[in-house]
Amino acid sequence: VIWMTQSPSLLSASTGDRVIISCRMSQGISSYLAWYQQKPGKAPELLIYAASTLQSGVPSRFSGSGSGTDFTLTISCLQSEDFATYYCQQYYSFPPTFGQGTKVEIK
């Protein structure tokens, strides 16, 4: 099983801020990483796959980077609708697993 460490677990930010979330793997996974956004009471939504490919319809202020063991999700200019919890997911090895989540809250 691949262990995933997402950080920070809680991030306080203001609208307009640049936000960076990290996801670190216990072993290399090439670029087999996805990012999801989840709002309270809702299902997760796919933001990014293959580490840096934006899912159709996702705003361009979201971007992903990294390969191997270290990955980041960046929100370039935080909007009010971006306050949510973000999860990374590795799909390099079975079973696919998720990070523990990063909650982005209003500062």
Place this chain on the structure above:
Amino acid sequence: QVQLQESGPGLVKPSQTLSLTCTVSGGSISSGGYYWSWIRQHPGKGLEWIGYIYYSGSTYYNPSLKSRVTISVDTSKNQFSLKLSSVTAADTAVYYCARTFGELFPYFDYWGQGTLVTVSS
């Protein structure tokens, strides 16, 4: 646009079998190209992949749940289902169904809204 909707009992007694169905609209399960997963989220916690199925009926389960899980498909109804046996309070969670891209390298591009299943006597 593909839509998924979970249905089933919201309350299951300990030791019994949890049964859920996911109905897919806006696309056909039998058209192929995608797998169909179940994922759960314990209250206030992270996400756990349970397993997936292809329209042909081939399945793959999370080893942590494999002994208790059965996923099946009914292409005539455009549905797939989850059965989880011998449930305990630890199986209380929101259960999601999701369209899955990739057999060997799966990620999840469309999700149902989720359904809360509580295990309690």
